[in-house]
Amino acid sequence: MPNDFNQPVIDEFRANRGRMSGYFEGARLLLLTTTGARTGTPHTTPVGYLPDGDRILVIASAAGSDRHPDWFHNLVAHPQVTVESGVFTYEARAEVLTGEERDRLFARAVEADPGWATYQEKTDRVIPVVALHSLAQGGPGTIDATSFGEAIKVVHDAFRHELSLIRAEFTTGPNPTTLGAQLRVNCLTFCQGLHNHHTGEDTVLFPLITERHPAAIPALTRLREEHKRIAELVEELRETLASTGEAAVIRAEVERLTAALEAHLAYEEEELMPLFVAAG
Structure with missing residues (x-):
């Protein structure tokens, strides 16, 4: 039976591809299906x-209840879940973290949102932290789109959304004058996903387009060059994250990457989306 609170959230999440x-x-939210x-x-x-x-981490807070949430009991009994x-x-494999690893990652969650600490203070139980490991082969999973062109746009919008969340953490986080560990990990996770996406385009998508649409070669050449420039900006961001905790310095690097990436995504959609639409 659908949960009266959860079901409208689930419906909105699916209708708007995660935008709530x-x-x-502005929250990082996912839908977790357990058995x-x-x-x-x-x-x-x-x-x-x-x-x-x-991997991604989920926290079985149950808003500070003295009982673990039902979904936690479910994944302990059946660790394979759908994300x-x-x-x-x-599909993903759920791993309940323990000991020092659990404590370290729960502390990181608290740094991102002090509300997790409030929940822990309300109960004597140790709130579990669960890692979800993707079981998808050859990619991140099935894209929730009905056409190839739509899939590209959906992925691009996901990068835009994640960048907006990262940027917001500089000004709306619990301590905007410093860069917490969660922000470092979020940035680097985003950068790795971006690298994987561009590698897939360079090695699979662009050669296919070159074969079928030779007139697009100048645009593809520019896009490949932009991939290289964005990779340079990503590396500069990595180096900055490793060498300093000064928010102003890191913010400048994130803004440079954001500007380059937004321009790149807009150009790619302008040049390639008509080809996908024409191909049906």
């Missing part, structure tokens, strides 16, 4: 997450 309004506007520990039936729950390299990010849908 109201209370959840019922007792019933064996699927249950979908909206949960907040933190990016962490090749919907708003862009991709994929």
